[in-house]
Amino acid sequence: MDFSLTEDQRALRTGMRTLMERRFPRAALRAVVDAEGEAAVDRSLWRELGAAGFFALRLPEAAGGVGLGLPEAVLAFEEAGRALLPGPLVTTHLAAGPSAAGFSAAGAAEGEAVVTGLDAPGALGASGVSVVTQGTGGVLVEHLASADAVLVLGAEDAEVCPAKEVMPSAEAIRSVDPATPLHRVRGGGVRNGLRSGGWSSRGRGIAARLRREAALLTAAQQLGSAARTVEMAVAHAGGRVQFGRAIGAFQAVQHLCASMLVRAETARSVVYAAAITEDPGDIAAATLLADEAAIRNARDCLQVHGGMGFTWEADVHLHLKRAWVRAEQWQTVAAAEEELAARLMSTGAPCL
Amino acid sequence: MDLSCTEDEEDFRHRLRAWLATALPTLPPRPDPADWPARRAYDCGWQRMLYDAGYAGLHWPEDAGGQGATPTQHLIFLEETERAGAPYVGANFVGLLHAGPTIAAEGTAAQRARWLPPILRGDEVWCQGFSEPEAGSDLAALRTRAVRDGDTYVVSGSKIWTSHAEVADWCELLVRTAPVNADTPKHRGISWLALPMDAPGVTVRPLRTLAGTAEFAEVFLDEVRVPVDHRVGAENDGWRVTMVTLSFERGTAFVGEVVACRRVLESLARTAKANGRWDDPVLRRRLGRLAAHCAALWRLTQWNVSEAQRTGGVPGVGGSVFKLRFSQVRQELYDAAAEVLGPDALDAGEEWVVGRLASLSYTIAAGTSQIQRNIVAERILGLPKGR
Numbered sequence: 122m123d124f125s126l127t128e129d130q131r132a133l134r135t136g137m138r139t140l141m142e143r144r145f146p147r148a149a150l151r152a153v154v155d156a157e158g159e160a161a162v163d164r165s166l167w168r169e170l171g172a173a174g175f176f177a178l179r180l181p182e183a184a185g186g187v188g189l190g191l192p193e194a195v196l197a198f199e200e201a202g203r204a205l206l207p208g209p210l211v212t213t214h215l216a217a218g219p220s221a222a223g224f225s226a227a228g229a230a231e232g233e234a235v236v237t238g239l240d241a242p243g244a245l246g247a248s249g250v251s252v253v254t255q256g257t258g259g260v261l262v263e264h265l266a267s268a269d270a271v272l273v274l275g276a277e278d279a280e281v282c283p284a285k286e287v288m289p290s291a292e293a294i295r296s297v298d299p300a301t302p303l304h305r306v307r308g309g310g311v312r313n314g315l316r317s318g319g320w321s322s323r324g325r326g327i328a329a330r331l332r333r334e335a336a337l338l339t340a341a342q343q344l345g346s347a348a349r350t351v352e353m354a355v356a357h358a359g360g361r362v363q364f365g366r367a368i369g370a371f372q373a374v375q376h377l378c379a380s381m382l383v384r385a386e387t388a389r390s391v392v393y394a395a396a397i398t399e400d401p402g403d404i405a406a407a408t409l410l411a412d413e414a415a416i417r418n419a420r421d422c423l424q425v426h427g428g429m430g431f432t433w434e435a436d437v438h439l440h441l442k443r444a445w446v447r448a449e450q451w452q453t454v455a456a457a458e459e460e461l462a463a464r465l466m467s468t469g470a471p472c473l
Numbered sequence: 474m475d476l477s478c479t480e481d482e483e484d485f486r487h488r489l490r491a492w493l494a495t496a497l498p499t500l501p502p503r504p505d506p507a508d509w510p511a512r513r514a515y516d517c518g519w520q521r522m523l524y525d526a527g528y529a530g531l532h533w534p535e536d537a538g539g540q541g542a543t544p545t546q547h548l549i550f551l552e553e554t555e556r557a558g559a560p561y562v563g564a565n566f567v568g569l570l571h572a573g574p575t576i577a578a579e580g581t582a583a584q585r586a587r588w589l590p591p592i593l594r595g596d597e598v599w600c601q602g603f604s605e606p607e608a609g610s611d612l613a614a615l616r617t618r619a620v621r622d623g624d625t626y627v628v629s630g631s632k633i634w635t636s637h638a639e640v641a642d643w644c645e646l647l648v649r650t651a652p653v654n655a656d657t658p659k660h661r662g663i664s665w666l667a668l669p670m671d672a673p674g675v676t677v678r679p680l681r682t683l684a685g686t687a688e689f690a691e692v693f694l695d696e697v698r699v700p701v702d703h704r705v706g707a708e709n710d711g712w713r714v715t716m717v718t719l720s721f722e723r724g725t726a727f728v729g730e731v732v733a734c735r736r737v738l739e740s741l742a743r744t745a746k747a748n749g750r751w752d753d754p755v756l757r758r759r760l761g762r763l764a765a766h767c768a769a770l771w772r773l774t775q776w777n778v779s780e781a782q783r784t785g786g787v788p789g790v791g792g793s794v795f796k797l798r799f800s801q802v803r804q805e806l807y808d809a810a811a812e813v814l815g816p817d818a819l820d821a822g823e824e825w826v827v828g829r830l831a832s833l834s835y836t837i838a839a840g841t842s843q844i845q846r847n848i849v850a851e852r853i854l855g856l857p858k859g860r
Binding site: 122123124125126127130192351355358359366367369370371372374375376378379380382383386387388389390391393394396397398402403405406409410455457458459460461462463464465466 | 474475476477478479482545548738739742743746754757758759760761762764765766768769772773775776778779780782783791794797798843845846847849850851853854855856857858859
């Protein structure tokens with residue numbers, strides 16, 4: 122057993138961090154956030170991510186991919202989360218098709234296509250795509266206006282359909298995260314309103330697996346954000362002077378920062394383990410602890426920043442708002458807790 | 474990132490399992506928890522069985538009489554023994570995990586030959602004399618004095634929170650050998666001594682804990698004579714010598730408890746199912762959340778062991794992160810247990826309730842959670858020294 126990162130994995134992480142810092146520095150994030158109107162996906166950045174292998178990371182080399190596994194994908198997504206890189210990264214990565222032979226969306230692997238996701242167990246009927254969402258709240262879809270296609274996850278199957286076919290049944294909401302535009306897709310009236318546009322064949326029986334991978338890669342982004350807010354809090358606490366000394370010398374502030382690190386490192390161990398085992402219980406634990414680490418750390422980071430943390434100008438709120446959005450995507454904390462509870466009743470669960 | 478075991482490690486696990494299957498049925502019945510001599514005999518009997526089977530001092534270096542096992546093998550050993558329900562290290566905790574490794578790392582050849590083999594065989598039991606009534610979290614403020622008189626130190630003072638003191642043969646003792654002044658900060662001037670517990674002037678008084686049992690003792694030292702050659706490391710260098718020991722304490726010392734956490738949680742779920750409380754989604758989700766935390770404790774352990782293996786060092790910074798989370802989760806587990814048990818949680822005859830009371834020490838012993846956060850803030854995060 123050697124849980125530590127290999128040399129290659131360290132190099133991948135460094136490479137991804139360098140790419141993010143060069144191609145999506147703070148100024149780029151602020152430009153997205155402060156722009157008038159709905160934030161659009163930066164197509165040239167998307168293609169650059171494609172060229173760097175971000176979307177094709179897990180495709181076999183024979184298929185033009187990088188041929189790596191989920192642990193490497195988790196490291197890449199952790200860096201994206203750290204940089205608050207906007208866009209439907211997870212669904213474009215999944216639509217590049219690493220998870221099922223023959224299932225992919227054209228252009229996703231190369232970063233030519235932007236593929237967002239619609240997670241609705243009632244969405245796929247026997248023939249074609251029909252959005253039948255359960256309940257009245259509808260389903261949220263990110264970056265729909267920028268997207269070329271939508272990865273629709275039904276109860277068992279998955280299918281990719283053109284984004285323009287979803288648009289008529291979607292209404293924009295004012296997203297809490299200025300970098301993640303959201304649409305609400307409601308059911309009922311749009312039954313059988315969509316046609317499969319020939320983007321892919323239907324992926325039979327792969328929805329559960331895609332959901333687990335989506336939850337894990339989202340957790341990896343949460344982890345990256347949680348680790349980043351620790352650094353931000355520590356940097357602020359070390360530099361901000363009150364009462365003649367850095368506020369980081371006060372135990373009340375120190376203990377907030379220490380608890381943040383504990384949350385981030387606890388989440389890290391579970392997220393990495395889940396990437397190796399791909400066990401649903403491990404993924405549920407990763408979802409739960411990474412969501413909690415991202416949200417709680419952003420809150421504590423805000424607190425450490427004091428009044429500055431409450432301003433639009435500071436980046437802290439962007440971490441918190443994105444963490445809220447991600448926590449709502451794929452497996453929620455409540456669902457993860459129920460999944461883990463159910464596993465307690467099945468003896469010999471492989472969690473430990 | 475690889476969580477699978479190598480062929481050698483799997484082989485080790487299978488041989489260990491096979492041995493445990495034959496060895497455990499030969500154990501005598503467990504002793505009464507209040508009967509300290511019986512507990513010592515039981516724990517030492519188990520240690521002797523380990524010794525005879527070649528499992529004693531697994532993680533100790535070979536030149537100290539250990540097996541020189543890798544951290545992963547040690548982890549497998551702790552995991553498998555706990556799963557099989559083998560006895561806890563018990564009275565041999567300090568010898569095997571604190572005093573022994575310290576002597577192995579810092580002792581002379583003669584000291585290693587004198588003290589290490591009896592620890593491995595389960596012949597001699599050690600206790601720990603670090604904390605004092607006026608030196609808890611601020612351990613370096615300790616005041617027990619050792620005054621040199623020819624070839625002996627004359628030691629006077631008192632120690633507290635000493636487990637197994639009633640039945641120990643030796644005590645790893647921290648004493649002040651140089652007074653604190655302008656030239657000597659409190660971390661200097663401390664020495665590490667091996668104190669024979671039967672020396673004249675040693676008085677042991679059991680300390681009753683809030684659980685109602687005597688798990689610790691106070692040790693009073695009144696002009697106790699300790700030979701100078703019982704000092705490990707240089708005079709006044711005991712603080713550095715001790716740090717080696719403390720980092721062992723925060724490494725793999727809790728592996729058994731982490732494995733136990735999962736078992737406790739599963740049995741709690743079964744109890745809740747049986748008494749109907751499982752139907753309450755709030756409680757169910759609470760247990761699910763604890764399952765995630767238990768899983769994380771295991772992964773953190775694997776992470777720390779791997780990092781220790783990679784860097785070749787003793788477990789370091791990860792230990793404080795682990796200890797903070799572990800102690801918190803362990804207490805939350807018992808709070809959840811109380812919710813499952815309802816009125817039964819007030820019956821001190823229940824094993825759960827005893828465990829709940831004992832768990833109250835976890836955020837205090839071996840460095841309080843507040844001290845651990847100071848360590849994390851200053852040593853890992855690099856924040857300015859606090860006040």
